[in-house]
Amino acid sequence: MSYEVWNTGSGNLIAAFESEVEAVAFAEASMREHGAAYLEQLALVQEDRDGRLEMVAEGSALLACAVARRDAVLSGAGSPTGATSA
Amino acid sequence: MSGPIPTCSFSRLVHSDPPGEQDFRSDEACGEPLPVGDAARDRRWQGVSVFSTEAQARKLGRLVPRLGRFIAEVAVPHEGDITFARTGRSRGHFTLWGHPGELVRRVTRVVLVGTDDVPESERSATDEDRG
Numbered sequence: 001m002s003y004e005v006w007n008t009g010s011g012n013l014i015a016a017f018e019s020e021v022e023a024v025a026f027a028e029a030s031m032r033e034h035g036a037a038y039l040e041q042l043a044l045v046q047e048d049r050d051g052r053l054e055m056v057a058e059g060s061a062l063l064a065c066a067v068a069r070r071d072a073v074l075s076g077a078g079s080p081t082g083a084t085s086a
Numbered sequence: 087m088s089g090p091i092p093t094c095s096f097s098r099l100v101h102s103d104p105p106g107e108q109d110f111r112s113d114e115a116c117g118e119p120l121p122v123g124d125a126a127r128d129r130r131w132q133g134v135s136v137f138s139t140e141a142q143a144r145k146l147g148r149l150v151p152r153l154g155r156f157i158a159e160v161a162v163p164h165e166g167d168i169t170f171a172r173t174g175r176s177r178g179h180f181t182l183w184g185h186p187g188e189l190v191r192r193v194t195r196v197v198l199v200g201t202d203d204v205p206e207s208e209r210s211a212t213d214e215d216r217g
Contacts, residue, residue, distance in 0.1 A: 002175035008152035010116045011099055011109070012135040015127055016175040029122045038119070043150050047176045053149050 002047045003056065009041040020046070020056060027066040028073075039063040093161040094170070095194075096136035096180060097143035099154035103196045107186035109158065110134055115186065130173055133181035134189065136160065140197070142178040147199035159195040168192070 003023040005015040017023045023044050031039055043058035044065075057065050100109035113121075113131045121127040137143040143157045160182070162168045168184035182189065 004174055004176050004179075006135075006146075006150060006153065007113055007118060008150060010111060010113045010118055011101075011153050012113050012133075013130065013174050013176075013179060013181075014113060014118075014121045015123060016173075018175070026121075026123065033122050034119050043152070045146070045149060045176075051145075051177045053145050053176075055149055058150065058152075 001049065004045050004047070006043045006045060007041060008043050008058070014042075020044075023056070024065050024069050027062055028069045031063065031066045031070070036063055039066060091166075092164045094164060096138060096160045096162060096170070096182065097140045097157050098134065098136045098160060099143055099147045099199065100156045100158045100196070101154045103156045105156070105158045105190060105193055105196065107190055109154070110186040110189040112183075126173070130181050133173075133183040134186075135174075136170075136180050136182055138178040138180060142176075144199055151199075155199055156196050157199055158193045159197075160189060160192045161194045162192055 001018070003017045003020050004013055005023060005026060006012070007014050015023070015026050017026065027039060027042065027044065030042070039062050040059050042062055044056040044062055046054045046056050098110070102109060112133050118131070120131055137146070140157055140159065147153055147157065162170060162182065167188055168182055170180050170182045173179060173181040
């Protein structure tokens with residue numbers, strides 16, 4: 001399984017991960033670094049071993065995932081994960 | 087004696103037909119911020135995303151329509167100003183590095199992504215997927 005973050009504005013892949021947790025951590029870090037508006041143009045896509053694609057979250061839904069993760073980290077319910085990118 | 091220059095064909099999702107330089111811009115050229123993270127992302131930030139087959143580009147285009155309505159086929163000479171490398175984790179994804187104008191000049195064909203349901207033959211890894 002792989003998780004890829006696409007910039008729908010430029011049409012380019014910007015990050016790839018082995019897990020959804022890592023991908024959402026990247027989205028949350030991007031939100032902190034570049035602001036919430038940046039996430040509005042991103043899409044998180046999952047590809048399974050057979051090459052099937054599924055949308056995990058894009059735009060405001062991805063932003064919501066990032067906000068939820070940030071809130072969980074701030075409340076002590078989760079901790080940042082080291083990302084393994086390609 | 088010299089023969090035809092060997093080329094490698096790639097497919098990119100684009101917004102216009104015929105595509106323009108704006109369809110072949112890196113995130114750096116678009117003024118997008120450098121993604122948080124590692125050096126691999128820095129390098130990819132300077133290039134443009136393509137797939138090794140039209141089917142791979144079509145699958146993503148149908149899932150994420152905002153990436154573009156068309157698929158442009160680009161023939162890249164093995165030797166020249168355009169370089170490429172396998173990047174990312176998904177099947178067949180490559181990054182091209184080159185001037186947008188040069189990439190546009192290498193477009194050989196443009197087709198619609200299409201909106202029909204994805205045939206089963208395009209959903210699995212058993213089709214023409216490469217890489």
